[in-house]
Amino acid sequence: MRKAFILLIFFGKFVFSQNSSETQLSNLSSIDSGLTIGGYGEITYNDPSDDVSEIDIQRLVLLLAYKFDDRVSFVTEIEFEHVKEVYVEQAFLNYALNENLNLRGGLMLIPMGIVNEYHEPTTFNGVERPSIDGKIIPSTWREIGLGLYGKSNALSLRYQAYIVNGPISYNNGHKLRGSDFLRKGRQKGAKSVGSNGNFTAKIDYYGLPGLKLGLGYYSGKTQTTDKNIDGSQVGLSMVAFDARYVKNRFSARAQLVSASLSDTGKYNLFSGKDLGSKASGYYVEGAFNLLPLENTQKLDLFLRHEDYNTHAETASIPVNGSFHRKETTFGFSYHLANGAVFKMDYQSKGTVVDDNKGQFNMGLGVFF
């Protein structure tokens, strides 16, 4: 009996936070401070045509937000990846100077591309995130830094600008390589080496109905544990443009990324690696909701095509054709409720030199 009672309290608490949008918040307005808890999770099944299939609790994330008072709050995102690895994805203090401008400091998401900022499984189509948001923009890309976050109601503009720590290229060994560009340089806020400040900024425009446009910029030198080592650092500069459109049952997305690295010739010479000097790519996606708008459920049928190259240009090393990838994903996202989704898709992944390989994916995602 006692066990049942405890179980009821546990589930009661979850139902309470799941309905937070409706009931809890009318009460929250009378609280001057407090903790809110949310979360998201993904369980995935991947079946590549040429490899063993994998079932994984890809990630389980706890979102905690604490409001100290009307101006100051702390936001953190704690992630359990593949059941065993723990990471912190966000941990920042937000200080609202006024209605439209906030100061932020701590571990923050780098504002490049759509998915790096909006990566909850119910907010994007496809079991896996777009490949560009992994191989070129090293999602989930987060760095420790300080900066501003604000909006302009008159201009329908949101802006962010931060000085941050950045990806590391040398830590008793060269880290970055050709196939996934900056990904191996992610420090994730854990005892990060900070040798050079980097700068990042983004503007989002939402003045046209249903359309959201974003332009992000990143620049700086990669981090190194020893600046005296030859070719231990490269200069990075990245631009990402994104667009999202929603109207009635139709939605679409597009993203274009271009990144340049300087001094890769030297880097590759001293490391023996194959880091490209330019990486670029894009994706376009269209989706259509098969269910009527009045329905609380949604069944989005989608098609996405990605074309990206981490060897768009190289300095004094040969271009590796298999780094120019083309991937098409076709599937659906069935939103059972607002915040719970069942996804299924088939991907055809190829490169300009290799044959296409297929992969079937299924997944469950929640966000509350």
Place this chain on the structure above:
Amino acid sequence: MLTTALNNPSRYIDKSKKVISKHYDTIDFKMNEINFNEIDLNISLNENNFFKITFPDSKKPSYLYLGNAPSKTETFDYMIILDHNLSIEKIKILAYRESWGGEISSNRWLKQFNGAQGGKKYIYRENISAISGATISVKSMTRSINYFLSDLDKLNSINFFN
């Protein structure tokens, strides 16, 4: 019942007066209480959040509503100016607290509700445009305006404003 009324509307009286004076380009107006005592309807409009704005000479009156709605983990406060026909003339977000979803404060997005009268129902994505990344606050504001218009409709059905 989900209430869309502000818990503490008095602190917004001054701020709304500034918005009203800018909107009508005059400081010559009075904010009057409306007597809701004799009605017995299940609505969230009352003398603390719904006011009549009167002007000198023969200029027709306007109305002010102070509302509140939830965003993901916070609430936001807003005001509505209505014309003498009780059509929405202007909506302004007075306080948006959450880190995300503040795009609904955009003047352009809020203009979509202008002209609405009691009984009109907005449907998200159909006649109210979505804002990517701000879905919760967009839906919440749409719902809140719908509740408000439904309350107005109830008052109109008993000829409250005549």
